[in-house]
Amino acid sequence: MDKRIELIKGDITTLAVDAIVNAANTRLLGGGGVDGAIHAAAGPDLLQECRNLNGCETGKAKITRGYQLKAKHIIHAVGPIWYGGHRDETEMLASCYKSSLEIARDNKIKTLAFPGISTGVYGFPKDLAAFIAVNETKRFLQKNKYPEKVTFVAFSDEHFETYSKLLD
Ligand code: ADP
Secondary structure (H helix, E strand, O other): OOOOEEEEEOOHHHOOOOEEEEEEOOOOOOOOHHHHHHHHHHOOHHHHHHHOOOOOOOOOEEEEEOOOOOOOEEEEEEOOOOOOOOOOHHHHHHHHHHHHHHHHHHOOOOEEEEOOOOOOOOOOOHHHHHHHHHHHHHHHHHHOOOOOEEEEEEOOHHHHHHHHHHHO
């Protein structure tokens, strides 16, 4: 495995990294899944900062502080809803990872953690999403010094296995 890429199974809200990525929606005002868990753990000041961001387009990302999280920052990335694969979903998801990595680089973030963006309620196939996540990240790390280290956070054993096959 690439020394700058790590895989863990667990809850992304507990990680003491420079930034965690949130699988947000276009309104950036919280939601279910990992988004809800991040807002709950970060506290209400996060919502206040998010209100000033005026939402975010699908395939893009925006950064906030981490508030009560151990993570210093949160990069809110908006993944695509899976409609079957004919609505540019793969390009949008790739763009989501790339935008998050660019924001991390521009803010000199050393350690960054990603959840499986779009693989929950948004219904993106987990194996294809993991392939895109790993591919975009590897390409970006080859060309950039920051982030120094990227952690993929799997929330289930199945998701962990999907990533580990790609990272071997
Ligand atoms: P989306 O709407 O982008 O699909 P979800 O939050 O529904 O976002 O799910 C994204 C992924 O995050 C799913 O694979 C889900 O299992 C995972 N997930 C949910 N809660 C957490 C958490 N606390 N830490 C890490 N991953 C999580």
